[in-house]
Amino acid sequence: MSAERPSLPPVRLNSEAELARDALAAPLFVRAVRLARWAGPDTRVGAGGELAEAQLPAAAEHLDLPADEDGAAYASEAWRLAVDTGLLDVTDPEEGADGEGQGTDGETEGTVTTGENLALLTGGSPQDVLSIWLDGLDAVHADATAPVLDDFADLVGEDGSIDFDALDWDPEAEAEFLDGVLGNLYLLTLADNGAGEGPVPLPALAASMIVPDDMGEPTDDILEQVSEAMMRLDDQFRLLEPIGIVEYHPVDEALLVEEGEAADASAAGADDEDVTRYGMVKLTPLGLYGIRARMLEAGVDAPAVGDLAGKGADALLDGIAHYPESAARAEVKLWLAEYGEGSAVSAAAELLAAARGADEGAPLRRLHCQQALALAGPSAEPAVRAVLGDPELGGLARVWLAERGAADVPAPPEAMIFWLAIDTIAAQLDADGELDELQGLIEGLSAQHSGFFDEVWRVDHPATADVLEAMGRLHSDKKAAKDARKAAFKARSRAGG
Structure with missing residues (x-):
């Protein structure tokens, strides 16, 4: 019987040492490590493990971020990654009889201690570093597929409960769509024996998930779906880039006010000079490693050169x-x-x-x-x-x-x-x-x-x-x-x- 063909071409990965260095240099990971080393006994966290709002300005300042809402948001994002990757361990808030554990605003607060993974970043092996980074990739992927809340207050009922049905959000479908996009990007990167390593236009990537293979000229409805997917992917790649898996040139914000132009760009007729305005994305060597790891975990046959060394x-x-x-x-x-x-x-x-x-x-x-x-x-x-x-x-x-x-x-x-x-x-x-x-x-x-x-x-x-x-x-x-x-x-x- 003929050998079974792998579903994907073999990928040539950089060495684990090189990949670990890339992981440690990823901007979001760098910030998470810096906050993990900055945190001390007096650092307070909320019930969900998030950094207390009163401490966000100091965290942003430590990260050399601007003292504004964006700086606080970036600091909060880095803090969450530090917790999600085990660089910090959160102690659940416990209110004592004397009121200990309450913040200045009356909210119950917890504390943090250094996680054991922090030491592995300097004293562990490249595999240890990459394992921690992969946990971070999973966390960022989850953030990228989370629902976009225009007005959270509209989802909260009179009794304080959240109406999740009103979100019109299917977490499995969202994750599957993003994984499909990343899988297509992975395949395009390996196309023609590595000749496809250039950036991919975002409209083409969105269309690869929306336009049926047997469709000739896309309908207006299909083009609208591609446009919506493209805008969603623009947000997602902006979140994924700081973890180091892609190099991303985002959609020109001027296009967001030019009604209909984004949809038109998804058609095959967009010229080469304009296509970069609609977003360009490229997997990094670390991205190839990370996406392949996710595919292997999902049971996809994704071979890599070197897999067969040492076998018969x-x-x-x-x-x-x-x-x-x-x-x-x-x-x-x-x-x-x-x-x-x-x-x-x-x-x-x-x-x-x-x-x-x-x-x-x-x-x-x-x-x-x-x-x-x-x-x-x-x-x-x-x-x-x-x-x-x-x-x-x-x-x-x-x-x-x-x-x-x-x-x-x-x-x-x-x-x-x-x-x-x-x-x-x-x-x-x-x-x-x-x-x-x-x-x-x-x-x-x-x-x-x-x-x-x-x-x-x-x-x-x-x-x-x-x-x-x-x-x-x-x-x-x-x-x-x-x-x-x-x-x-x-x-x-x-x-x-």
């Missing part, structure tokens, strides 16, 4: 089966590095053993085995020579030795030549390579031997008939294509159907 050769060859070429090479290099320089023969022997098989994915395993052996270097030669007589591996072994100019390479028997041709084409068909390259391979292999189609249908390979049918479809020479189809019929008849 069978896991390696199956795992890289549908990786882009550069990612596959990087993965193999990391896998070989686990063996060490003096163990090339053992590594090559394990790769060759894993390449055997008559299942659907075996041809592609053998192709990647041959490519992996090229990276193993000349010291792998003894292991390669050991399989020269193997009917499944002898062909690729001869190719490997010939490419290295090795001496005393025995000529392959004719049956092995035909078998290798079928196996090679089967691998390329499974790999979904470029059509022009595949056509060139088919025509080149069939031209190397006169009477190719008169003999090849007898090859005892599970993919013989399928390969010949593909050759009949793809060969540019009409006579050769007809001969291939005839050979495919013979191969199926020989196999009993």
